[in-house]
Amino acid sequence: MKDFANQVSSAASTLLHSGYAVIRTGPLLKMVLDDVFDGADAFFARGLAEKTRYARPEILEGYRGYGAEFSGSVDRPDLNETFSLVLRNMIRPEVADWARTNPLRRALAAAAPIYAELADAILDDLRRHFAPEGDRIASAKFSYLQLNYYRPGREERELLQDAHEDGHLLTFVTSRQPGLEFEVDGRFEPARLAPDEILVMPGGILSLMTGGAMAPLVHRVRKAPDLPRRASLMFFVNADVMAPPRPWRPMADGSCPDIRQATIESSQMFGLASIGALAE
Numbered sequence: 001m002k003d004f005a006n007q008v009s010s011a012a013s014t015l016l017h018s019g020y021a022v023i024r025t026g027p028l029l030k031m032v033l034d035d036v037f038d039g040a041d042a043f044f045a046r047g048l049a050e051k052t053r054y055a056r057p058e059i060l061e062g063y064r065g066y067g068a069e070f071s072g073s074v075d076r077p078d079l080n081e082t083f084s085l086v087l088r089n090m091i092r093p094e095v096a097d098w099a100r101t102n103p104l105r106r107a108l109a110a111a112a113p114i115y116a117e118l119a120d121a122i123l124d125d126l127r128r129h130f131a132p133e134g135d136r137i138a139s140a141k142f143s144y145l146q147l148n149y150y151r152p153g154r155e156e157r158e159l160l161q162d163a164h165e166d167g168h169l170l171t172f173v174t175s176r177q178p179g180l181e182f183e184v185d186g187r188f189e190p191a192r193l194a195p196d197e198i199l200v201m202p203g204g205i206l207s208l209m210t211g212g213a214m215a216p217l218v219h220r221v222r223k224a225p226d227l228p229r230r231a232s233l234m235f236f237v238n239a240d241v242m243a244p245p246r247p248w249r250p251m252a253d254g255s256c257p258d259i260r261q262a263t264i265e266s267s268q269m270f271g272l273a274s275i276g277a278l279a280e
């Protein structure tokens with residue numbers, strides 16, 4: 001097993017060369033992920049009224065119902081429910097309190113700092129590659145964990161989420177069921193992740209940070225017909241919109257995108273509340 005520093009530097013260089021990377025979790029994160037997925041099965045089996053007690057959509061926190069987001073167009077909603085945890089909201093007592101009655105919330109709170117540390121380390125390695133003197137990125141505020149819960153066996157549509165790129169810096173995604181596919185050389189391939197593996201995907205904002213050098217990874221979710229449930233866990237990495245980094249490299253036309261503006265705009269692109277609301 002490679003140690004943490006080794007994992008990070010090989011993930012950063014694989015991202016640069018292949019456009020995505022797969023990392024193996026250590027035993028601690030593996031255990032935390034077991035708790036997350038157990039907590040998800042228990043939480044999503046609850047009735048709607050019960051789940052809605054844990055909903056604060058205006059700050060992107062907690063439960064969001066079936067079809068609340070979309071990937072390609074608004075008339076093709078994503079066919080899943082969601083539960084999310086935003087790092088910056090962890091200090092809010094009213095949501096921290098959810099952990100007492102909600103094991104999913106408790107497990108996500110344990111996972112969040114581990115993911116933030118991993119994201120900061122990988123982004124720092126990328127920064128050293130593009131701009132050793134460039135701005136550091138602190139992911140531990142505006143990034144969030146999102147658990148997606150699907151019921152593939154009940155769906156008619158072949159694609160539970162249409163092809164899209166994420167409007168973030170990086171996405172860490174893991175699932176123990178099939179369905180996730182990503183695009184390499186114009187063709188979609190199944191992700192085939194082992195239970196302790198996490199796929200790291202560049203998003204649209206990383207492309208703006210790197211002058212277009214790193215392209216976002218296009219991905220989608222396909223229905224596996226006989227699967228009663230599918231859970232996936234994403235860590236969506238955002239820069240601090242109150243102290244946004246300057247791009248590490250200008251775009252080909254010499255322009256330097258406004259990372260704060262772009263982060264806020266992309267957070268609204270898929271039908272969600274603005275990440276900007278968290279800064280208030």
Ligand SMILES: O=C(O)CCC(=O)C(=O)O
Binds near residue numbers: 173179219220234
């Ligand atoms: O469920 C998955 O595996 C991926 C979900 C996804 O791409 C998203 O929510 O943006």
Ligand SMILES: [Fe+2]
Binds near residue numbers: 164165166219
């Ligand atoms: Fe996505």
